[in-house]
Amino acid sequence: xxxxxxxxxxxxxxxxxxxxxxxxxxxxxxxxxxxxxxxxxxxxxxxxxxxxxxxxxxxxxxxxxxxxxxxxxxxxxxxxxxxxxxxxxxxxxxxxxxxxxxxxxxxxxxxxxxxxxxxxxxxxxxxxxxxxxxxxxxxxxxxxxxxxxxxxxx
Amino acid sequence: xxxxxxxxxxxxxxxxxxxxxxxxxxxxxxxxxxxxxxxxxxxxxxxxxxxxxxxxxxxxxxxxxxxxxxxxxxxxxxxxxxxxxxxxxxxxxxxxxxxxxxxxxxxxxxxxxxxxxxxxxxxxxxxxxxxxxxxxxxxxxxxxxxxxxxxxxxxxxxxxxxxxxxxxxxxxxxxxxxx
Numbered sequence: 001x002x003x004x005x006x007x008x009x010x011x012x013x014x015x016x017x018x019x020x021x022x023x024x025x026x027x028x029x030x031x032x033x034x035x036x037x038x039x040x041x042x043x044x045x046x047x048x049x050x051x052x053x054x055x056x057x058x059x060x061x062x063x064x065x066x067x068x069x070x071x072x073x074x075x076x077x078x079x080x081x082x083x084x085x086x087x088x089x090x091x092x093x094x095x096x097x098x099x100x101x102x103x104x105x106x107x108x109x110x111x112x113x114x115x116x117x118x119x120x121x122x123x124x125x126x127x128x129x130x131x132x133x134x135x136x137x138x139x140x141x142x143x144x145x146x147x148x149x150x151x152x153x154x
Numbered sequence: 155x156x157x158x159x160x161x162x163x164x165x166x167x168x169x170x171x172x173x174x175x176x177x178x179x180x181x182x183x184x185x186x187x188x189x190x191x192x193x194x195x196x197x198x199x200x201x202x203x204x205x206x207x208x209x210x211x212x213x214x215x216x217x218x219x220x221x222x223x224x225x226x227x228x229x230x231x232x233x234x235x236x237x238x239x240x241x242x243x244x245x246x247x248x249x250x251x252x253x254x255x256x257x258x259x260x261x262x263x264x265x266x267x268x269x270x271x272x273x274x275x276x277x278x279x280x281x282x283x284x285x286x287x288x289x290x291x292x293x294x295x296x297x298x299x300x301x302x303x304x305x306x307x308x309x310x311x312x313x314x315x316x317x318x319x320x321x322x323x324x325x326x327x328x329x330x331x332x333x
Binding site: 034051052081124127 | 182189212214219249315317
């Protein structure tokens with residue numbers, strides 16, 4: 001019977017049977033960007049190398065206190081780009097092919113003459129900078145206190 | 155006839171065939187993180203300088219020397235060759251020649267007057283640092299030489315002479331300290 005205040009009867013709630021749709025973000029643009037980044041780093045970057053410095057003190061021009069040079073390390077190369085030979089002039093004249101051999105000899109000199117012995121590095125003009133740095137490094141390694149460079153000698 | 159088939163062929167159930175991107179993304183992310191952490195971006199300052207590598211490095215790390223220090227100038231000596239390994243005698247000879255100097259990235263041509271130009275630029279740099287209040291003591295100022303390991307000594311000597319003429323007390327030679 002209707003009383004004018006009819007309630008609409010709704011059908012009982014039923015769980016909708018949703019179809020299982022897999023939702024996933026579009027990965028392709030992400031991969032594109034990542035590959036671009038990867039390419040950038042591969043091309044613009046290089047493997048990290050630990051850099052160091054060999055510190056030295058410079059005298060004023062013409063006022064070097066290395067007047068009495070006890071040991072002179074001459075670097076001689078027969079052609080541009082070729083490894084240099086280390087010729088040490090001191091108490092005697094010795095020649096070394098490698099920086100490690102030079103190091104051993106400098107250790108002996110330090111034991112005999114002490115760390116205050118002036119060492120002068122005298123490279124030829126066409127000697128590679130790497131060989132000069134190696135000679136300087138060996139003198140630093142042995143902890144000589146006075147190590148200097150000479151203008152190239154030919 | 156079925157509208158689709160499994161990737162293995164045969165008569166599998168119909169469905170979308172898709173590639174699993176997740177492991178690919180994982181690997182790529184790992185590679186990117188690796189490169190971000192272990193690399194340094196090439197800069198114009200030192201892009202073409204192959205530093206010497208002594209067998210047992212006796213100096214200190216650049217980071218330690220530069221720590222809290224702003225009063226320095228970097229002079230690079232660049233080789234004419236950018237190839238790292240070449241057995242060709244012509245290329246070796248080319249690599250032993252310097253192309254130019256660079257002082258804090260500013261090129262200075264190779265010439266008889268290069269030492270004089272470098273000396274003036276070192277003095278200018280020290281003066282500007284002093285005026286900007288970045289140099290507490292003038293003797294703290296140092297010159298760092300980044301020369302290509304292959305160039306001849308005659309190209310590096312003017313840098314040493316310029317630093318000495320500019321009355322710089324400290325002169326640091328940069329090399330690779332990896333053992």
